[in-house]
Amino acid sequence: MFKLNIEKAKELHRNQIRAARVEVFQQLDAEFMKAFELGDAEKLEEIKQKKQELRDLTKCDHIECAECVEDLKHHWPNILECECPYGHLSNVELWLKLFGIFLKFAIKK
Numbered sequence: 001m002f003k004l005n006i007e008k009a010k011e012l013h014r015n016q017i018r019a020a021r022v023e024v025f026q027q028l029d030a031e032f033m034k035a036f037e038l039g040d041a042e043k044l045e046e047i048k049q050k051k052q053e054l055r056d057l058t059k060c061d062h063i064e065c066a067e068c069v070e071d072l073k074h075h076w077p078n079i080l081e082c083e084c085p086y087g088h089l090s091n092v093e094l095w096l097k098l099f100g101i102f103l104k105f106a107i108k109k
Contacts, residue, residue, distance in 0.1 A: 004069060013072045014058040020080045021054045028054075053079060 028047050035043035062075040076084035 006066065006068065009069050009072060010063050010066060013063060013066075016085055017057050017077065017080070020082055020085070021057065023082075024054060024080060025051065050079070 028051055032044065032047045035047060057077050057079070060075070060077075063072065066072050066075075073084060
């Protein structure tokens, strides 16, 4: 019988969040430059706070407290403005996807 390593699943979940936030960072960088050119200090501060929130996503309590993959699946951050890449998968499909990602990662090293 196979059992999913929840610690590996947590790290893979963090990696999925990191990948998803790249596009949001790029959008915020463009907004930051516009606000900087306009001298909009309020907008600059707002962007700064959003970027920090994005950085903190991988340190969220829901990841550390997750006891199963289902816990991770149900806590995809809304700020990423995209759907969880495995939110529609059953537990078995999710396990296979995470295992597949782990295999790809392990092979690259």
